Amino acid sequence: MNRMCRTWAVFQLAVVLSGWTVLGHAAELEKPDANRGKVIVTQVCAACHGADGNSAVDTYPKLAGQHAEYLAKQLRDFKARADAAQPSRNNAIMAGMAGALSDQQIADVTVYFASQTPKPGYAHDRDTIALGQKIYRGGIVEKSVPACAACHGPSGQGIPSQFPRLSGQWATYTASQLNAFSQGPGARDNSPTMHAIASRLSDNEIKAVSDYISGLH
Missing domain, CATH: 1.10.760.10 (Cytochrome c-like domain)
Structure with a gap:
């Protein structure tokens, strides 16, 4: 299940990259737009995190309702560093995903996830x-x-x-x-x-x- 999720996410990322070119090179950030974020989430993030941020697999975090500022920082921390040092968060899959996102796209994606309703969880032990x-x-x-x-x-x-x-x-x-x-x-x-x-x-x-x-x- 995890392998399928990763493969699908990487494939989707490659498919939609061309559609992000103009936005990715914007000189200044616009106001975060949840609708733009939804498009990216649906095409790329949903395979692992769910279309509404409520992941179905417990190895992938639920992102629905998470604070946008916190999510944005985490995405930046996954990115490769200019000094060639390891990212602050070491995850090969997320490094590729986050590395393809511009600051504007990160802002849009995170505000979308923040606007979603989280599903409750339960203690089991x-x-x-x-x-x-x-x-x-x-x-x-x-x-x-x-x-x-x-x-x-x-x-x-x-x-x-x-x-x-x-x-x-x-x-x-x-x-x-x-x-x-x-x-x-x-x-x-x-x-x-x-x-x-x-x-x-x-x-x-x-x-x-x-x-x-x-x-x-």
């Missing part, structure tokens, strides 16, 4: 809910891990331009990103704060808080 709730709401004092709610909000809504919306996100995806943050360079190196926090969490704690987050609403 009763045995870890208490631990996940403890970490999310109160942190782990003895490990100097702050409460997730301090930045992402009690219900996981985040703060626009600063902290992402987490509510209802797939547990599998959240866990994969916490593990990437814990590794830092070579995996995900675009938040020193999250690297410090994630590196102090055990595998069981990551699993617990990720599952708890999936049920936040």
Whole structure:
């Protein structure tokens, strides 16, 4: 399923590139346009993230309702760097996708995703809910891990331009990103704060808080 998703997305990207030429070379950014963003999402992003940003596969994040500013930063962080250093987020598929987008297209795509209605998620492991709730709401004092709610909000809504919306996100995806943050360079190196926090969490704690987050609403 994942391989098919990636192959289809890359194919669609190649097909529509010619249609983006004029927009991609615009000298100044226009006001973000969700309708333009929808065209790009439908042709390219939907294969993995869903046409409305509600992905059907738990390895791909739900983007519906995510803050546009946060999404824009993540897309830029996937891009290859001029100094030839590794991107802040190391993902071969997303590097190709993000690298083909102009700043205007990024603005259009992200405002479209932000305007979509996220579907709720659910926690699945009763045995870890208490631990996940403890970490999310109160942190782990003895490990100097702050409460997730301090930045992402009690219900996981985040703060626009600063902290992402987490509510209802797939547990599998959240866990994969916490593990990437814990590794830092070579995996995900675009938040020193999250690297410090994630590196102090055990595998069981990551699993617990990720599952708890999936049920936040």
